[in-house]
Every structure is written in structure tokens, then in C-alpha cells.
Amino acid sequence: MEKWYLMTAAVLLGLTVRWTVSLNSYSGAGKPPMFGDYEAQRHWQEITFNLPIKQWYFNSSDNNLQYWGLDYPPLTAYHSFLCAYVAKFINPDWIALHSSRGYESQAHKLFMRATVLIADLLIYIPAVVLYCCCLKEISTKKKIATALCILLYPGLILIDYGHFQYNSVSLGFALWGILGVSYDWDLLGSLAFCLAINYKQMELYHSLPFFCFLLGKCFKKGLKGKGLVLLIKLACTVVASFILCWLPFFTEREQTLQVLRRLFPVDRGLFEDKVANIWCSFSVFFKIRDILPHHIQIMISFCFTFLSLLPACIKLTLHPSPKGFRFTLVSCALSFFLFSFQVHEKSILLVSLPVCLVLSEIPFMSTWFLLVSTFSMLPLLLKDELLMPSVVTVMAFFIACATSFSIFEKTSEEELQLKCFSTSVRKYFTCFTFLPRIIQHLFLMSVITMILLTTMTVTLDPPQKLPDLFAVLVCFVSCLHFLFFLVYFTIIIMWDSKTGRSQKKIS
């Protein structure tokens, strides 16, 4: 592409920010006996390197599942094994069975951070760059600006390079999947997405849109001819990739079941800790966890989740388009986040990725959502002592988006993609012209509230009777935002057909 040097500068800036954030503390630093996610990843390297595959997911004297037992699918285990292999060359003490528990040193931290950077550089970043280069109907400068903003998204940087996780691998594979499927490389796209699911089972949040989009494509091609062929090919690809990833675990039924039990701990309850979803916010007023029996909780969660995402998915199946696909990814993932079972606050990243992809289409609302998503993880970030990098990266992201997209000038109905919706409403209420104004005011209020809550959480001590006050407030406020965004994105999807068909845009 022309101006490749500017894209290189954007990528290098993204890498610089990532590496400087990684200088800070990580989850569970210096906090025995359990430590945190950093120790979990190190422990998985220890387990996968020293024990045979058959024992990875089982409880044994060498593998105590209570101490950070493996609860991600096999690809994570293979990745840990690969990292452990490299670690053995540098310093075997890092992964020595039993004796390396709680191992912490500067050299080890450098190694672990490097593994995150390498995974990011190999999988996520090329996907982002390719996605932005392939964007249609926008100038080269806007493509590069989009790439810069996506790479500067604070949530992913802080969780991967601060707290310590490997979300960039699963999100990167998912993005390759989205790219493949959007540009008619259906088989490769499905393969990439299967790899994503087999890395982190939370990617199942994205699976329905993929399924509906591909099914819709098959229907369009005609189920009697090419469509059926495509359907069969896709089914084979999915089955083959699953078999390939799970091969060592398909040898015995017990192996497969145990892995599934570790991946989907249905005994654990509606939610854990403080998370910005409906159930946690609802339980502030009504202790739903204690009152309702377990299976009723699962059913209610299931019903709400599927009711909220069904309209968008049906629409996508009937009218498959890449644009509809992207927006359905957002609303589906958001529905799952808000209503599903055992959601962790980090799962908001699964919603943030599709929102990053629509950044160039609705910059104002996307920027707003991405800011809120980072804010919703505030209690976690404060626990990891990441206040300074959080504030700085959020400000950098905001400035990047504001200067690249001039977001405050793009708040008309047309630009918010609400034109059709407003026109429809105006048929019944002719005075419905104040939507952009309302949204602008809401944005201002939202930013002020977030800044206020952050300042209060950092400077004040919570009252003795309510020690979790600030964390709960953050979750509650974030949840309200997310509900608003769910309604907004659903409106865009449902009212999109008229614009899509009349203007005959190739989006």
C-alpha cells in the first residue's frame, strides 16, 4: 500500500506503548500463596512440559487442579508447552516441577512479557493491519488512523501486557476468521475461528454470528447446488480442525469429558466477583444467586441471552453481509456478556474487538464504548497497580480517536447510522429530532461520571459497612452503559436493511 511508512510508524507506536505498559506490575505480583494469572500461565508451562498429555487436565499428586488447574482448551496447553520448551533453554528453574511455584524474577518477567509480545506480533497485529488495509471506501490516511486507534485500544494492552494474559492470540485468530469470512475465503476463515475457539472457549460468544453468516451465505447460493457443497465443506473444515486440536484427548471418553468439565464449570454459579453484567447489577437489589435454585438460574440466563441476540442473528441469516456480520458480532457478544453464565470482566474484550472493527463507520459511539469497556475493568486494574498506565493509555486512545476521526463533529443522525430509525419514529412522533443532542449530553455525563468514579475509587476509602462500594458502583454504571449500547447496536442492525438495499453499497 502507499504510505506504508505511516502504517509502520503506527505499528511501532503500538508496540512501544505495549512494551512500556509491560514494565509495570502483573496480576498477583508478590502475593503468595495463590499469586495471580501470571503465576497461572507459568504453572501451565510447568505442567505441560513435565507431565504427559494424559495428565494435563486431571487431578493428581503432581497436578493439583485447585492451584491454577488448566481451564482453557488444548491450544492454550500447546502454546504453554512451546513457551516452556524455550524457557528450558534459558533457565530450567522457571518450569521445574513443584519447586518453581511462585517463581518471580526480573529475567522471568522479561521472558513472560516477551512471549506475549511475540504472540501479539505474529497473530493479532498483522490481522489488524490487514483488516485496515482492506477497508473499502476510505482514504489511506483514514485506514492508517484506524489501525493506530485499534492498536492503541487500552483494554487489550492493559490486560495482556499488564494483568498478564494471552487474549491477543484468541482475538487475533478470531480476527483472521472475520477477515476470511468477510472476503469470501470461507474455509480459511472458519479454520481460523476454530483455532480461536480452541484457544479460549469464550470465543464461543462469537460463534453464533459466524454460524448465521455462513449459513446465510449457503442459503443465498442455493441449498440445492453450490450452497450445499459449501455447507458440507465448512462442516468438514470445522470437524477436522476440532479433531486436529483435540486428537490426544479423543483417545478416551473420560479424557474428553474431563476437559469439557474443566472448560465449562457449570457448578460455579451465575457470576463470580464483580462484573458489569445484568446479574451482578441485579443482585445489588435482589440476591438472585441465593434465592433462586441453580438450574433456574441457568435457564433464566439462557433465555435472556438468546432472546436478546435472536433478532440480529435471524436477520444475518436472511440477509448476510459483511457489515451486518460485524454489527451482529457486537450485539451477540454483548448479549452474552450481559446475560450469560460465569462471565468475567475481561470478557468485555470479546465485545471490544468487533467494536474496534466498526470504528471507522461509527467513530463516536465506538470510541465511547471502548472507553467504557476499559473503565469497567477499573477494579481489576487497580488491584494490579496499573493506575498510571491505565490513565495514560486511555487518554492516548481518546486523543488518537478524537484527532483521527473528528468524532465530536460526527454526531448527526446520519453519522450515527440512526437515520432510518429516526425517520421511522418521526412517523409517529414528529418532534423526534433531538436524538443527536441527547446522545451528546449523555456522552458528557458519562465521561464526567467515569472520571468522578475513578477519582473517588483512587483517593477515598469506602465506608466500613460497604467495603465493595466503589467496585459495585463501577460495575453498575458500566452495566447501564452496556445496556444502552446493546439497544443502540440492535437498532442499527434491525433498521439497516433499507439503507443497505437502496444505496446498493458494497460494504
Place this chain on the structure above:
Amino acid sequence: MAAFGIATGGSNWFSALALGVTLLKCLLIPTYHSTDFEVHRNWLAITHSLPISQWYYEATSEWTLDYPPFFAWFEYALSHVAKYFDQEMLNVRNLNYSSSRTLLFQRFSVIFTDALFVYAVHECCKCIDGKKAGKELTEKPKFILSALLLWNFGLLIVDHIHFQYNGFLSGLMLLSIARFFQKRHMEGAFLFAVLLHFKHIYLYVAPAYGVYLLRSYCFTANKQDGSIRWNSFSFVRLISLGLIVFLVSALSLGPFLALNQLPQVFSRLFPFKRGLCHAYWAPNFWALYSAFDKVLSVIGLELKLLDPNKIPKASMTSGLVQQFQHTVLPSVTPLATFICTLIAMLKRKASF
């Protein structure tokens, strides 16, 4: 909302550049810092806890005050903010004290004083004429200059990682240059005089300043072909420049003159006892000279031309800071380096 939009609008790239690099500097806070961090903490302690008469005599720490008085006053001003962060850093006996609050304060002081650098860059950009520039932002000379200056990675590494205050000092120098472009020569001269009393290493460029001011300010008119019109020399201007330099120097060195401490101050400022090359070699001529001397001495030893007993053990390459003699080539005295520098500069000045 519209006002917000204008403030962050796409046309305000300078603010975006300045804010962006400031945020990057904040991210560099937890990086490695060198002994210069302790140097500046020590100077905060000295200027805060001791009377002026002790500033250039205090030697509890090995990092004695060796910058001119204005910098000492600057540290004194900073120390009054420092006491709200961590009182302990202002204790002269707390050697190598680096609590997290001390680190935060020191880092933020560098970031904050860089505001002068940003302002100076802004002034320099105003002096650049972009007539030939295209519509592209990245092709405008103003943008290129701002990006190269504000995002100068050498400055970022030395100031925000290694730890020094070159940002705001370079800001002073850039501002004085900008003032020359804006034909405000007296202000430019004043700013440079002040700068010299902040960090005397800028004496390196003092001859250039001197000759420029002489030629462009003291000679008020040119002949038609651009050469000097000798009879347009203005003594008034020369004297006013001299007066500025004199007044600034008086303000800086006056108190120490009154205390009869000038020799001590100068011995701190110009420590010739430290030797020809620093512990870490600067890539200059004398480094090459010393390296060549080392190579010759090795060859000489191999060919048995030199007596091993006569060669001093501590050579230049051992990283020590001290005076010593060269082995094969003639030793270099401070006077010799001064004469060499002068000759090199004169060739340039002649073409002025």
C-alpha cells in the same frame, strides 16, 4: 460540544503531537534510571537543607554540585514542591534514596519542565515559512520540524529514562534562536546568557552566538551585495549586549563573588582533573586519539619497541575518570584541546 470538537479537531496536530509525547513520557516513568537520578536528588537535598555558602563545598555524596548557580536555584525551587511528595529525599545523608514517591516527583518534574521545550518548538515553527509545502500534513515543514523536535528519541532516552533536564535547557536555546529569527535579538541574547548560567556546557556554541550577534545585530546595515558595511557598526548595540551578559552573570555569580567562593565554583564547573575522556567515551577526536595510542602501544609491546615496565597500568580504556598520560603519542593538555577547538571554529567563522 462544538468547542470540544475544535479543541480536539484534526487541524490541531501540534497539540496532538505535544500531548502524545507527554503521555509517552508518563509511560516511561517505571523505566531504568541511571546515577544521574541520585545526582539530582542530592542537589535537591543540598539546595534545600544547606545555606548558599555551603552549596559548592558540600561533598557528603560523590555527586557534588557542578552546574552553574541558576541550576542550583532551579533545584531549590523544585525542592519546595518535593517536600510535599517525600520529605526524606531532601535529607543530604539519604544517599541513593529512591522511594516510589521520589521517583514519581523527579520524573514528573522533567515532564513538567519540558513545557518550556514545547513552547520553544511552537515558536520555532512560527518562524518557518511553508510556502513550498503541499497539502499533505506530513509534508509541511512545520509538522516535520515539530515531529523531529518533540519526538526526538535521543532526548526522550536521555531525559526520561537515563534522567536529566536537557528538555527545558534545549527549550531555552531553541527559544533564543526563535527570537533571533523574529528579530528580537536582545531577548535572544538574554535567553542564551541565562542558559549559560544553567548549564555551562552550552559554552560550546557561545562563539557561534557571539559572532552571529556581532555580524547581524551590531552591524546594522549591509552593502548591496550582502557583505559587511563596516561603517554601520553600532557601539550602542554592542554595549547593550555586553550589559545583558554582564547583568545576568552578576545575578548568577554575584552571591558567590560576595562570599569569595568564585575559585571553588569554577573548579567545580570546569573539573580538568577528571581527565581527557569521560568514563563513557564521547565519540569525538580525543577518543580516536586515545584508541590510536592504545593500538600503537600494543604494537610497540609486540614488536618489543616499548619497555613494559614504563607503561602505566591504568589506561584510558579501563573506564576510570582521572588524569593520566598517553603512552606513545604526546599527552594532551587542556590548553591544547582549547587551541584545537578554536582553530576548528575559526575556519567556519571566517565564512560568516
